[in-house]
Amino acid sequence: MTSLVVNAPFVAVAALACVGLYIMVTQRDLIKIVMGVTILESAVNLFLVSLGYRNEGAAPGFTHASGTHMVLPVPQALTLTSIVIGVATTALMLTLVILIYRHTGETDAEKSRRVKG
Amino acid sequence: MDALTTHAPILAIAVPLAAAFLTPLVGRLGAKVRNVFVVAILLFVEFLVFTVVRQVLTAGIQVYTLGATAAGLAIPESHIVPVRIILEVDGLGAFLGIIAATVALSGAVYSLSAMRGESGQDRFYTLLLLLTASMLGIQYTGDLFNLFVFLEILSISGAALAAFRTRFVDAVEGGFKYVIVSTVSALLVLLSIGIFYGQYNLLNIAAVSDAMRYTLLDKIALALLIGALLTKSGAVPSHWWVPDTYTPAPAGTSPIIYASSLTCLGAALRIVFSLYGVKMTVSAVGWLVIVAGLLSMFIGVTMALRQTDIKRLMTYHVISQEGYMLLGFGVGLAVLGDPQAVAAYGREAIAGGLFHVLNNAFFKGLLLLTGEALFFALGTRDLDRMGGMGRTMKWTCAFFIIGALAISGIPPMNGFASKLMIYETSYQLNPMLAIVALIVSIMTLASFTKVFQAAFTGPGLPEYRDVKPVPLSMKVGMGVLAAGTLFFSLFPQLVLDTIVYPATDALLNQTMYIGVIMGGS
């Protein structure tokens, strides 16, 4: 039972990653592809945050912390950085989708495609 | 001067990064001021990169610690945090740094007049400087997470540059495909970094390498890293984004995006040689890389032969030449566990691959620039509509001939020297490898003959009667790369001894890379 509780975040990570990859491969709508990338990104972020959990460690804030053992907040910092980068990539992807829509009037990956071969 | 030498690694990253954000502010003073500013910054970066190279060659691996009281204190005195965020520049990082800085400089100079008339030039130079900073960051960093951050900066700025001319639908599409593929591969890299942190509580490359036990999770992380970084460097069978993205890239950016692909290849080398090294099953990984290399070579060149879009044709050669590099590295990797074979041909194979990286950054960048120059002058990239341009665009034609001879491996040129090293060494592993490589080389020559015939020879076409030669700054940009190509052609042994062999030995000497940070050995 405890192993299930401990591993629950990792199961969620695997599920989210599979959902993200499935969407990216099967869905032809560009917006949905962007959504798939974002879901994969949340899976990775969840993975990093779950790695940061330490038993009986206190949050590393210098006010009103209980106990003296504080968690080294490296995974949290990584997650935050990755979220910031995610915002930038998502913004860029959505901008490009808008531009593709303006040029072709389509958001379908196959119909909006202009170059191949 | 002494302080400059100490701080050179971080300055090479921080100066273009800060300048990128200063560019819009400087741009308010006028376009001329901004252009001078950008070129001055890139010249300074070039100077810093060569300072780093000199330091690495004379004093060994350079370690620079961020936020410590002295640059060498990688491991904190209190031991609360395992290893600080560091930059660790070895021969490979210094070697690839030269490529990044030089190509960025020539690309920026080329863009000065090629971008004239485009809107939003401030943003263009911001992105260009960001791309430069991220390339140098990937090569100089000694920290896995910084590698990911710089990889993402590289993806974002590269995609935004590729899609910069938003009035063309193919530019937008190419940028979109690039950002999607590179974001997903960067996320896979981040996933494997998470796996390392979960196992070892470390993010430093040397420290993780020291603690590496090659468990099941490490194997999965290796697969993720190899898959993601090979995709980013454009190897078959996930090369699809390369032609779509490079073809519409504006002005002088296609060589810089190419240099960024080579940077990702450098990151893959760092992972495979410095992080895993002999702890993994090197023969399996080596043959994986060899097969990817052969496929890249052959499929790349056969697809290139068919293209009628001049830049698209050249970008398929990007894939094909990537195959040569991978073949060299794969041969070196496959025999990494056997010191005798490494001494006999493994080291030469890796050196050949690295020399080919250097040569390609120059002559392939030059070819991409000539393709863009034709587009600039004629307004089309379609080879079917070109002809007789050798009559009006003499400089472009000369630069094209230099690049085409070099890439096809015609004897006096540098392409021949590096390909010769790859043939000789891969022949010793398996003769079939060298035969495929030779056939691909012939087809490369054939496809560039096709470009030369279609674009430069023939009678002067009436529709292009008043085409003018390209402006001076574009000639200077191409000239820098052409001069580099000719220099490497005439003095291959000098170049090999000065920078290529140190980079090779840095890759092969994993204990040194670890020992500099972790002490001992």
Next chain:
Amino acid sequence: MDIRILAFWAPVVCLIAFLVLIAVTYAFRSRGESKHKQGTEQEKVFLSGEDMPDAGMRHVRAHNIYWGFFESLKQYYDPLIRAHTGIVNDYLMWLIGVVAIAGIVILTAGPW
């Protein structure tokens, strides 16, 4: 560690050989017919007495080059071109495929 494959490769010698060859070629060329006159009928291409076609018609365009090569290798090229769909989903599928192949190879490979 001191085996140098490029040790016998001397590009300067090669270059000098090329220059000598060019000089010899030029010497032969200068011994040729010197009665050629600029701006007369001699400059025109002789096409069995036909008039020379326009510049656009004379130039062999890019898609004609190596036509036979592609025609004979149709069986190789057709699937290859079809694989280059240009759809971003396929790109991602191949990316996952590459990771999967790498994973299978690395996981199944024994030590050494």
Next chain:
Amino acid sequence: MMSVIVRTIARLATPPILVFGLYVIMHGHVTVGGGFQGGAVFASATALVLVAFGSERVRRYITVSGLTLVSCAGAVLFALLGFGGMCKTFFYNFLVGSPLFGHIPEYGPAHEDIWTGGVIAPMNIGVALNVIASLSAIMLTMAVVSRKTGDGE
């Protein structure tokens, strides 16, 4: 432009959001938070105002070029603080011991002392400026772009 209910709520909610964003930014080095988190909270007010009052009205007060300037200024401030540590190494915390954010807290739970953290607090401000400006610029651009696309249909 949304209905009067939305606009009233937006008018009421915006000041607390801004204050909370500023709190998260300014206390980033002592409690949970920081420049990006606070900046994102702050910029969410921009999103609220954009949705409630429409991009046309917002554009009268803030422009994308002005936001670019602010964002660059934030990035330059951050970079300058990094370069400031170059007397030792890049990013060296040169403000420790100085009266400006220079107090050194004891190890373990401590009272709130906002004047700790050295360069981290000013860096948070730089990051926050950058994040606020760039997020707002992105939202403003997207709002304007999607409006134009809507008109074209």
